[in-house]
Amino acid sequence: RLQAETRGELTSLVEEMISNQKVVKAFGYEKEAQARFEEINARLQKHGLSATFFSSTTNPATRFVNGLVFTSAGIAGALLAISGRISVGQLSAVLSYANQYTKPFNEISGVVTELQGAFASAARVFEIIDQEPETPDAPGAVELTEADGSVSFRDVDFSYSPDVELIKNLDLTVRPGQRIAIVGPTGSGKTTLMNLLMRFYDVDAGEITVSGHPIKEVKRDSLRSMFGMVLQDTWLKSGTIRENIAYGRPDATFEEIVEVAKAAHAHGFIMRLSQGYDTPVSEEGENISQGEKQLLSIARVMLTLPPMLILDEATSSIDTRTEIRIQKAFEKMMEGRTSFIVAHRLSTIREADLILVMNKGKIVEQGTHDELLKKGGFYADLYNSQFER
Ligand SMILES: Nc1ncnc2c1ncn2[C@@H]1O[C@H](COP(=O)(O)OP(=O)(O)O)[C@@H](O)[C@H]1O
Ligand SMILES: [Mg+2]
Structure with missing residues (x-):
């Protein structure tokens, strides 16, 4: 043995x-x-x-x-x-x-x-x-078929392991359609906040609601289908480029796929591949660069257009010039949708309705860019030292 x-x-x-x-x-x-x-x-x-x-x-x-x-x-x-x-x-x-x-x-x-x-x-x-992958849905869990985009956190506590305290007494209210920028040093809990919202992890205490429904009483799949997500570590399945873009909507027509690829500025590089949209993506995605993968996952989200968006360092592997061009498509995509953007670049942050400044698992400040600058606190320091302008 x-x-x-x-x-x-x-x-x-x-x-x-x-x-x-x-x-x-x-x-x-x-x-x-x-x-x-x-x-x-x-x-x-x-x-x-x-x-x-x-x-x-x-x-x-x-x-x-x-x-x-x-x-x-x-x-x-x-x-x-x-x-x-x-x-x-x-x-x-x-x-x-x-x-x-x-x-x-x-x-x-x-x-x-x-x-x-x-x-x-x-x-x-x-x-x-x-190994229990996740706790099963609650017995009376409802199917979330639409969401107005309001989100609230009430006195939320969370930590990955009991001996390392992370998020404590977190409160947050987001109105439908608001654009929320989340900033803060690495490890301050930005991604964790998104993980909780999508219910990849359950809170230890407190409550998160989406569209007025406590997310614990909602079917996980239906909750997640309300969010479009572009993450720093993009994930592609093995299949063709086309299948990857149509991942969330397999019934999409080829025209629709090309349209979103253009909007995400992915069309150009796709056409340069040997078999265009039918180029297979290997499991490791070796034939496609990290930035190009991000463009693909942006196109993927643009095709489904769910009521809420999460962009967690979504443009971190994309060069500034392409990013500025994508920005326009993002703008259009975010119209009327509640969006959470974990961002580094000032242009994105400045236009947010609400900026959450996180440090060590806490929201240390929140407000608009001007309000926070006037305050001269943590955000002002970050602004003066860190952001890429
Ligand atoms: N899956 C995990 N298991 C245990 N600890 C984690 C996990 N993910 C993140 N952490 C820890 O939680 C803290 C916050 O991480 P994270 O939310 O990813 O920060 P950010 O996105 O702001 O850089 C960090 O100290 C990190 O090491
Ligand atoms: Mg992160």
Whole structure:
């Protein structure tokens, strides 16, 4: 069992290192990876050795016992034959049966070893199956079919692990159609706030409502379908460019797809690909740059146009010139939609109806650009030191 566990550990290490090869190389982690591999391998060798030793002693041991039984049966039979109570033919028949009769026992000991291995593997499989991915929807959960775009947070507490406090007593009211910019240093909880809103995580205390419905009483899928999301780490599925853009609306016509691709300034680079819109995107998306992936996910959201938008550093991998051009399409997309924008660039922030300034899991200031600048607090400091103008 230890052997199987250690082998599992080794497999996961190898998989992690291979699937993240670039990162491993970029950060010069090869040496550590090698050392970790050798350490686990040494343990595997040790456990493997004792397991093999154990299983190889059982086989000779059974065979020794079998031999002993066979010999004593032979001797006893021979004595009986000499004294004339059984014939030599009967004796040889009995002995050959006795020989066959021991074979299954040898096989059973082999099966037992295999079973042990199987149980250890099964335990790992069940561990994964048993991991509850998310708490199921509440019994009376309603389907959210439309949303006016109002959002509120009431006294929300949240932390990823109980011993690291993150969000505490957070209150926020967003009216339909407002544009909310969220700014703050890295790690201040901007993405976490979005995760809570989409209910990727449940709050520890307090309540979040969307369109007046507490999100705990709404079906997750329907909640998420109300949001269009463009994130910093874009995600593409394997399939063609066209399928990727039409991800949220598989019934979209080709004309519609081209239209949104143009709006997202993705049309140009798509046409330069060897097979245009039918170019396959590999799982890793190696043939497409990070910025181009972001353009694709922007096009994807533009096609579905849900009532609320979340743009979490949506343009972080896009050059400034393209971004300025996309901005127009964004403007159009955001009209009449509640949008949350985690942004770095001042132009985006300045036009927001409400700026949330976050630090260490708290909204430390909120207001418009002018109000916050006048206040001369955290935002003013950030403004003077950080934003790209
Ligand atoms: N999935 C997670 N599990 C545990 N901690 C996390 C997770 N995601 C983020 N954190 C931690 O929560 C804090 C806030 O992160 P995040 O909301 O991503 O910040 P921001 O988006 O403002 O840069 C950070 O300290 C981060 O390390
Ligand atoms: Mg973030």
